[in-house]
Amino acid sequence: MAVATEPRPWTPDQPIIQLIDVHKSFGALEVLKGVSFSVKKGEVVCIIGPSGSGKSTLIRCINALVPVTSGTILVENIEVADPKLDKLALRRKVGMVFQQYNLFPHKTALQNVMMAPMHVLHQDRGEVEERARALMKKVRLTGKEHTYPGELSGGQQQRVAIARSLAMRPDVMLFDEVTAALDPETVKEVLFTIRELAEEGMTCMLVTHEMNFARDIADHVYFTDRGVIVEHGPPDTIFSAPRDPRTQEFLSQVL
Amino acid sequence: MDVIATWFKELYETTGLNFTVFYDPYDWNRYIHGVRMTVLLTVSTIMASLLIGVVGALLQSAPSRIVRGAVNGFVVLFRNTPPLVQIFFFYFGIGAILPAGQDQFGLRQPFIDNVEWAIIALSLFAGAFNVEIFRSGVEAVPKTTVEAAEALGYTRLKAYIYVILPLALRVCLPALNNNLVNLLKTTTLAYAIAVPETLYAVKQIWSESQNVFEMMLVLFVTYGLLVGILVWIMHRWEKSLRIPGYGR
Numbered sequence: 001m002a003v004a005t006e007p008r009p010w011t012p013d014q015p016i017i018q019l020i021d022v023h024k025s026f027g028a029l030e031v032l033k034g035v036s037f038s039v040k041k042g043e044v045v046c047i048i049g050p051s052g053s054g055k056s057t058l059i060r061c062i063n064a065l066v067p068v069t070s071g072t073i074l075v076e077n078i079e080v081a082d083p084k085l086d087k088l089a090l091r092r093k094v095g096m097v098f099q100q101y102n103l104f105p106h107k108t109a110l111q112n113v114m115m116a117p118m119h120v121l122h123q124d125r126g127e128v129e130e131r132a133r134a135l136m137k138k139v140r141l142t143g144k145e146h147t148y149p150g151e152l153s154g155g156q157q158q159r160v161a162i163a164r165s166l167a168m169r170p171d172v173m174l175f176d177e178v179t180a181a182l183d184p185e186t187v188k189e190v191l192f193t194i195r196e197l198a199e200e201g202m203t204c205m206l207v208t209h210e211m212n213f214a215r216d217i218a219d220h221v222y223f224t225d226r227g228v229i230v231e232h233g234p235p236d237t238i239f240s241a242p243r244d245p246r247t248q249e250f251l252s253q254v255l
Numbered sequence: 256m257d258v259i260a261t262w263f264k265e266l267y268e269t270t271g272l273n274f275t276v277f278y279d280p281y282d283w284n285r286y287i288h289g290v291r292m293t294v295l296l297t298v299s300t301i302m303a304s305l306l307i308g309v310v311g312a313l314l315q316s317a318p319s320r321i322v323r324g325a326v327n328g329f330v331v332l333f334r335n336t337p338p339l340v341q342i343f344f345f346y347f348g349i350g351a352i353l354p355a356g357q358d359q360f361g362l363r364q365p366f367i368d369n370v371e372w373a374i375i376a377l378s379l380f381a382g383a384f385n386v387e388i389f390r391s392g393v394e395a396v397p398k399t400t401v402e403a404a405e406a407l408g409y410t411r412l413k414a415y416i417y418v419i420l421p422l423a424l425r426v427c428l429p430a431l432n433n434n435l436v437n438l439l440k441t442t443t444l445a446y447a448i449a450v451p452e453t454l455y456a457v458k459q460i461w462s463e464s465q466n467v468f469e470m471m472l473v474l475f476v477t478y479g480l481l482v483g484i485l486v487w488i489m490h491r492w493e494k495s496l497r498i499p500g501y502g503r
């Protein structure tokens with residue numbers, strides 16, 4: 001039986017993420033007021049904007065943690081707003097890292113990285129462990145495999161969280177202010193890890209307040225305010241020659 | 256064994272304190288069977304009530320309103336009524352209307368006997384409390400931790416099994432501890448439907464030997480020890496669940 005909602009096969013020349021006129025309201029509060037944009041494979045996109053402007057909501061809509069009110073979100077042609085959405089299929093493709101790390105506190109760092117591939121994808125333990133150890137090395141935490149999250153610094157926990165996401169071999173990584181809760185010294189180590197990922201060609205979408213990092217790493221920057229994209233463009237344009245007065249005001253406050 | 260028996264016999268002859276259980280093999284046998292029955296009741300009701308608690312707490316956040324309502328109804332019903340009434344309800348109420356077989360003398364032979372009814376009733380009684388206890392633990396698990404599991408592709412059930420429950424358990428262990436100790440003591444209510452547990456056996460002994468005071472002592476010490484063992488086991492469990500660098 002042919003299913004009408006079967007996605008067109010996705011090819012890498014198509015946008016990997018595409019949002020078309022996305023609206024989101026919490027009760028009477030409209031947080032996203034018609035957001036559209038697309039992200040190409042391998043692109044690094046940064047979203048900046050004042051707090052409360054809907055950046056977290058936007059990024060959480062993309063992996064269906066928050067249901068949209070209207071509009072279309074396509075991730076490799078999977079319609080995220082489809083009520084019959086195969087959430088697992090979506091979440092295999094989209095990794096997410098949170099501001100508060102959100103590691104599983106009752107498991108060691110290595111177990112945190114191994115859990116999802118074993119529990120969700122039912123992959124072979126030996127294979128998963130090998131990959132998890134390689135990921136621990138990649139985020140430069142070799143030696144901390146058997147340490148519990150509560151014994152790690154914020155920066156270390158955040159790098160475990162990145163490794164945990166990568167263990168699912170996602171095509172896209174979403175980062176929601178992942179350095180906002182960290183001490184200034186540990187911010188660097190996390191940004192280093194993200195930069196490495198971006199340089200390897202991982203498609204990344206970051207909400208960030210690290211303007212210098214955004215300027216450095218992004219292919220494209222979106223400035224959002226009160227639920228709309230006010231202005232977007234390559235980082236040099238946005239940071240050096242913003243056109244919209246709201247962007248100018250925001251940047252004058254944070255830079 | 257002989258030394259002990261002789262000593263208690265002598266104690267009886269010199270002081271009149273008559274601990275029949277410690278020198279009369281017949282009474283000893285009855286007593287030990289009673290203790291074994293208490294242990295059987297306790298272990299099986301603990302297991303079953305834990306299962307009820309774990310499943311009930313999961314179903315309390317089920318998408319279906321009917322399921323949630325049913326769980327809440329169950330909790331209210333079994334928490335708000337006396338356990339002895341529940342035991343009577345199952346044994347005399349339900350047991351009497353269920354179909355039964357016949358034994359070799361043609362007497363009514365129910366398929367569920369008094370021991371089984373006691374286990375069922377006590378499991379449901381303690382299970383209702385366990386549902387509430389586990390729920391309080393589940394509520395203490397940060398939403399963001401559950402969200403992280405979801406973002407990794409965990410379904411609700413898998414997140415419950417691998418993330419929520421292990422964390423909730425650590426939060427609610429003290430309350431669970433209390434409820435299970437209470438459950439052990441509540442198994443004495445099975446006496447009322449003639450389950451030959453410790454209280455029942457000891458009562459039989461004292462009505463034959465007229466040594467109420469001595470057997471009362473035996474009873475207190477027995478339950479004191481049994482509760483002590485349970486508390487020790489729970490304490491070991493709590494320790495084994497402790498996570499380095501987490502919580503208090």
Ligand SMILES: Nc1ncnc2c1ncn2[C@@H]1O[C@H](COP(=O)(O)OP(=O)(O)O)[C@@H](O)[C@H]1O
Nearest residue numbers: 026029031049050051052053054055056057058
């Ligand atoms: N689950 C929710 N329920 C109600 N309001 C919410 C919820 N999540 C976010 N909001 C509101 O939506 C607005 C945007 O929030 P958020 O997306 O977190 O902004 P940002 O990440 O840009 O700071 C805020 O006013 C916030 O209070």
Ligand SMILES: [Mg+2]
Nearest residue numbers: 055056057177
């Ligand atoms: Mg935010």
